[in-house]
Amino acid sequence: MEFDTIAAISTPSGEGAIAIVRLSGPKAIEIADKVFRAPSGKVLASQATHTIHYGHLQDPWTEEVVEEVMVSFMKAPKTFTREDVIEINCHGGIVSVNRVLSLVLRAGARLAEPGEFTKRAFLNGRIDLSQAEAVMDLIRAKTDRAMDVALGQMEGRLSKLIGTLRQALLESIAQMEVNIDYPEYDDVEEMTRPVMLEKSLWVRSEIERLLQTSSQGKILREGLSTVIIGRPNVGKSSLLNSLVQENKAIVTEIAGTTRDIIEEYVNVRGVPLRLVDTAGIRETEDIVERIGVERSRKVLKEADLILYVLNYSEALTAEDELLFEAVKDMDYIVVINKTDLPQKIDLGQVQQLAGNKRLVTTSLIEEEGIDQLEESIAELFFEGELEAGDMTYVSNARHISLLHQAHQTISDAIEAAEMDVPVDMIQIDVTRTWEILGEIIGDTADDGLLNQLFSQFCLGK
Template structure:
């Protein structure tokens, strides 16, 4: 499904930098770029995968607009499987904008839609849908591990498994079709056993993929983690220590943090979306009270709560109210300021929370942070992350389709067990096969494609 128009967009982040890149893709990419490009080499006749130095010239005035490096890739040996030209200009808003405007002014090129380059790669058969979706995961990766998993998926790790599953099911469907067409040669017991064996084999593999879904989603999106506690227990200091940067203002004045501060950090290989909240207490200050309400909202939406206490002070009534709210939640109790004398009764905490979730630390002396890493890892990954070679499923669309396919296979096995005719069983097997096809994009609606690629940034 080759596209008939040519598109262009800035593929690097807008702002100051060493270089900026404009990507042009489509049947007229080379011809339209050649109209503006002046060099000793003629790119119209140049072979694929060559780099050319020259200048962009305004065809109307003849003025040199920019000094560039032009990279030429002819289809199908390119990302989009079309002719692609990448123009590297000096970094900066003005330079790249002037070159893009000249490309669009000629009339043979239009501005690309968000994700349209990757969408063309999919439509032209360069990649399948799971690989296309992995591109956005690569861009949004919050940790080395999340990046490695997205890279594996972009290389087709999940696709290969899904295609193998579909192969198993198409063999099953072919076997059923033969026995429907030639019933005189059918041995009912053998056919039923064949269907059940293959359905159970496929179900087992889908189950294994779905078991990785929780961990995969965490690695992809991060754990929403709220740091809560009364004012001046060290919440902002903890955020700064984990981020290793002074993101939050730290003072001895209660109520310094007035709003929720958000930062991403990797703790023990696990990405955390940290929310430093205003100290939760009763206050008459109007602005601080708004901050406290926002803290309570962040607390409700968090996957993990780091509840900080000052060991130098006995438990306050505000602490006890928070403790009651945190029952049956994923909580790590942080006993901070262990460099000071201990005046807090730990037994009361241990009567409500698991002793293994209580961590003693001194943020000031950076002691105990490694213990915190171990506790979080144990909570979400049983103490050890799976091998990076594992194919993780993290995309909600993938999880949903795999779940439906598994249910269809379960229905097929149950139908075989109770002796339902195989032509009826065939319906469930075919449904599973089609759902797996939708996962990799063999059959997918245009509206779904638009929804998926609209999440991409412009120029990708």
């Protein structure tokens, strides 16, 4: 297949100080050389592939210098689209980016349609459909970590697993074919059923595992629900403020004046957190009653992470111990705040109550200890149960829905096999499962579906 050369702004407008104009196609290098001037005078075509070059863009017709740029030069086929790719990094203002884009368009490129770069990668066999969709997630990814997940998917983890599942299904379909071709041999039927059942049960359990990780994919996109608890006045709102680094929550001198639940979305070292300050859910000064309040229980129970704040300058109270009890089965970090004041807390006792949980000391007023807290949060997340790096996440709504469908059809097949339904009837459900899984990686997708998918992409991807 031969394509023309396309160009578009590939960074979302308004995000970051650098913007990229990307070119892809057989004339990408030629077009770039028409407008790019390196101080050395060397043309890009003479450079090694996958190198970056500093220089200026010059309008070849007026000889006016348009922009100071860095140009990435990547020769096919080791590029995202498997075509020659040029990326022009320029200062991010709308005016300058548009100037660069219009220059390369005048020099011979065509403005890309939304999603056209990704579509080319797909059409050139560089990525499959689920990978193409991962790019779409990438564009929307809120944090670096969510981006890693999207990237992991791009690398084809999900595709690989789906491929293995389909292979297993194919093998049992083949076995059933034998069966259907030789209906007179009962022993073949005898052999087919257990093979088919075993493979189907395995496929189903893998689908279930994938569906389970889908909620973790959601966590990564929407943030870990993080609840800040502690007695009045220990510094919960101050902690929320420190983490948000803006003064959105109300910090007061008087205990118990924060009324509403405050939620903030922050990115702590790549971990997306949705922070909740529980000061607002306090209905009474009495902490025992407070824990009893339905609403706070619910908030606690739904939390992925608890930040439990204690006062360094006060002895532990019975209330504090009750809170330790309330969170004992959850992921929490103990934050001992106000270390700028004289110590009254018994750290040994805290250690004992906290068991193997992490302890961090802070003085929020002196902006001390926040780094260690952030470090602990990141550690807990990246080294903890979630083990984000090793898992295959499904974070795409279309994939999740297809997996549910596949789960249904494979369950139908299993049920039928257990009920001694004729093998050719079971084969229908197994084949259907194979088709549905194929839709995830674009194998049985028709053109209509493809176009619909690609038109969702942002311009420049």
